[in-house]
Amino acid sequence: MNQDYIKPNEWSIIEEGFNSEKVKSSESLFSIGNGAMGQRANFEETYTGPTFQGSYIAGVYYPDKTRVGWWKNGYPEYFAKVLNAPNWIGINVLINGDKLDLHSCKEVSKFKRELNMQEGWLSRSFEAVLLNNVKIKVDTKRFLSLELDEVGAISYNVTPLNSAVKITYIPYIDAGITNEDTNWDDQFWDVLNVSQNNQQSFIEARTMKTHFYTCTFMESRLFIDNDEVITGCNNEQTTNFISCNYQQEIKQNQTFTIHKFGGYVVDRNHKKEALVAAAKETLDKAVSFGFDALLEMQKQSWAKIWKMSDISIEGDVKAQQGIRFNIFQLNQTYLGTDASLNIGPKGFTGEKYGGSTYWDTEAYCIPFYMATKDQSVARTLLEYRYEHLEKAIENAAKLGFTNGAALYPMVTMNGEECHNEWEITFEEIHRNGAIAFAIFNYYRFTEDYSYIPEKGLEVLIGIARFWQQRATFSSDKEKFMILGVTGPNEYENNINNNWYTNYIAKWCINYALENIDIVKNDHISDYIRIKEKVNFSDEELKAMKNVADNMYFPYSEKHNIFLQQDGFLDKELITVANLDKSQRPINQKWSWDRILRSPYIKQADTLQGFYMFENDFSTEELERHFDFYEPFTVHESSLSPCVHSIQAAKLGRMEQAYEFYLRTSRLDLDDYNHEVEEGLHTTSMAGTWMSIVEGFGGMRVLNNTLSFSPKIPKEWSSYSFKVNFRQQVITVNVNQNGANFELEGNKEINILVNGESVKVLPNNLLTV
Template structure:
């Protein structure tokens, strides 16, 4: 926190001063979004020097362009095209002039400069006093929020209060269509996690509809369309005197102490693919802007705050004993809520909508790190995230065929449109565990919500197709007494690639078979015609069921009897151990400083792998086994991935290593606020944020779903006095209050149910 000079209360992050480094860093932290679009927390002034910004990007979820991937040597089946989320017109830009002098942080004299991100209300407020070279002063307040009630809407209110009479005040708004994108500062780090965008990736045309200025943009190659519109209102003054090219100029003569208030609304329409829809979408966008302009900023803000109140009422986690962690935790939950696609057509990218890192791609992060938060607090959003996977199932089938698998589906490792976009297959396509990750998420969703309709339709089809893939990828190895093996795969640990029998992958595949078997048998035994129709449509055959049962039973799970350790894969223990202790700090992360083949030759982990498998299915392993494996794999793990610390922290909590659990949680909860990974500028670490919620509820709360029952094994760090959170389960809301002397469970809503507290049954009424 100190490196960023950010102060906070339990709800508000505060930035003070005009240090360019701090303002640049907080562009990511102060980003606002709603799952449909997001805008980074950059400054509003049009002519702000570039040293105050890394990227001012506004991003629409899944609005992307493509271009061919250029390989030095191509091979069959390689991903063909980049899919890159692209910045769209920036609706934040304004120019302030006082007596013809333009405001920016390096003109005149700026004092009392402060920005506050109010997590509770979901708003960003900026205040400052500016004095021009003639000694005339103004106070400025700018409030912005991204609406949840009107998902297309970015709302701003600019209030300028003069110190003097009869100064000429100009406020100019502009819908920046990014023609100067090519002049942005280049990223010279060669970080493979970032793709530099040096040119505008769309063309645009301006037009009017129902007196609203609109901008139609179309991507160069993917032909995605978007309508962006703007509506400004200067309260108490006449219309703008100038209107051209989506910029408006308001000029007023100041009266000392009388505020000049401009309300600005910018709308980002739903994305569309067919040009003949332009008229329809333009009309909808204009209507939204006209109606919300009449409603007014304050009414829109009131509705927005009520949405945030409802969100926090269900999703907040309270910690007694550490205010820094409290705001860090809320910051993570706030950004998780902002990031999720809510229409079943779009997912959550690794950076949410806060930056261009990872090109806006969706990974396994959603299902294994972020979904749990929504599943237990906002299950309707969890369903939409899983529904997205169903919309790309046909592309997953196509990918399986490319991989010479005649039946089944293989989901893309990183994607927007469903096609594989990872050009480096050893750490991309080879991670076939993504199928099991998605299957596990679907099965857990069905168990937690009781949503049989989804289970017998989309869920059933995905479970069958992912099981089919594993059945065809693997084979029975006679040299291992007929065990079912999965060769040439990469597990979650991307520092160990293209191996045989990665433990995590094999265990996830084993459970994928289990889930598919259970759902198919339930379908065949029931009177549910929906499920039977699905099986008939995808040509399910009964012998498949027997094959899955056999593969599940005979799944090979490597184990070293001599050491008493679970083997990460067949070859891991045959490698030399990387000397982490004597590796210079500046050589981390290893992926930026060592050739992949150098890393692959050693026992060294980028992130939790075997430990993640044991966390997910912890009830299937003995305590002693988990302790041995934890101690061993912790010693060879760099945590170069942001996904790692939360898993080690949760397992530490389960095993009773409370100081370790607390330390890992500190790093997890404050990762972006402290810039622990040194790349927060590219966007937040959304999966880690999901890991923060999991660390609280799964880790310290000890929540596990075993069978059809919630199990709690709470453990409180000595640094805290209490932790309180809520979870939903099959239409019920349960409040959990963990204190040093006892844990209380209260049924807030729904029918009575039985839970387990340290294996002791408790009836909640």
């Protein structure tokens, strides 16, 4: 049974009624971020019930020593942990000396929490009867500023309803925090200094080992019925904690408000010896604006983001809420302003999966950022991998590869591999292919070739060298094999000749060779520089070509399909439809041994290949493979339903496409995998965008031309989206009768609609 307590709403995530069993799930779902930092939706006041406290700073991590049963050569020495940072949101609230705590109140009523995605803020309101029988009303609102991205702001309001009371606000910052996810229960933070300057408080701390220097800060302002109260505060501090104590006698029905400003400055952006000065300057600016003006700026910042990235759906509130939630969380996680950052699989919503970068970025996220932002944002994501090329070569060398072969990590913060499950670290090597595919995808969409001679070709050569060395020649079959791998379907480990891995290896080698020729012919100075730097020879290129030309692909003549890998048909082929629902999800109900022997697919590798390289295959071939593999797919990877939705739409199976769309768009909102309290599936959210734009909208780049094959689910009356294609913004609106195309700017564009070439004129509605 999936959860269903989130109220359907086009622009907001809303929870009504307080349920302590849903607190941790809601802390994930209502998370907020601004690209530079983020936090789970923890309560500001004390809460003694089950909770997962989490605040995170982009790019700040800890190398938690690997914990394994026995060591294997090539194992990463650490698993990079997203770090729970010092907590700045805390405000203890005392009413006549009794602490407000929803876990111990006599009664909680009218509880409502709202994440307003259109304007970028989180609010909460409730009435509570405390143990001392005082009844209060509480209203809170908070946001992390996009404009001043080191700052967050909280407005916390208490109104006594049945008597006059003494209210004490104790805003604090606390560096005595721990990680939910840790291997050895290490202490991750070293607190250097705790200080106060008038109303401003600061905690300077650095991470152990990695030595990121940070300063967490806060300052507060107080109001009674909107009139500011000028008051001093009693300061209390320990070695890792600082608070201010404000007391006020408040009449019945009067509202006592605290505006708290807090956040982080980091030595990634400031000199480490000047962090307190930077924090003071940041606070001065935030407080001078004030809460209301900062909130107005927040609304304007989000309006700009939504103007380009919104997808509007008419006639289906749950579908609309789902896609906006996904787009909102992607923009909260990454905005492309810092080239050293990337898109973590949990964003700023939890600690599972550790590192900040998986292959998800290249395979799923780049299309979203290319089409909804300026192409420079996607190029920045490509450059991130170029900056890590030397580390990728080191990673491959640790596994015995030579001559500049590059293996990009499965999980990384700084380019080093830090994933320590052997069947993934050593075997899930298909990730290398996604890095190369992203370079191809970027050029196909933007027509900006400059990245390849400047940086990308070196990456492509390193990846091609890896595939050539990883392949094994079978004298029995007279073909090259890739043995001992795990494909995207992680429910099959240590298998031979995973079709997707073999196919992407062949493609990577051919794509590298093709671009060596282009750069040699058209960018000779770059070619000379690169050849000198990476030192390749004609003999080496011939050897690469030999591997690509003679790659083995397992195939079933009986079913007329490519097999996921050698031996797939040896399994007991019982479809998911015949699997008892009480056994789902199998990753929580079954032993790993049983999963590995089963035919059940976490995500269909073969269909992933048909998605990425669809021009290599006919629609009939896709249909055969879809019909064979989909019935065995349990979709227990967040990356799975979106690809199936796109392919079902291509095959005209709109009911199935719609069902998969709902699953990908509401994966977290409806908690399909029963794990949302650990955090959201941020990177797969880009797949939800793809399922509408590429699935229902049918967007492709064919023969260097933007192409659409619009379809619409019967549940919708219309939907619309925008794409920024080569600096031209096209709005696509699809309804049950046809599709409209509108072009911003002053230059016409030719597009394909259902295979027919049509001309779109600027600011002129074209109906097809």
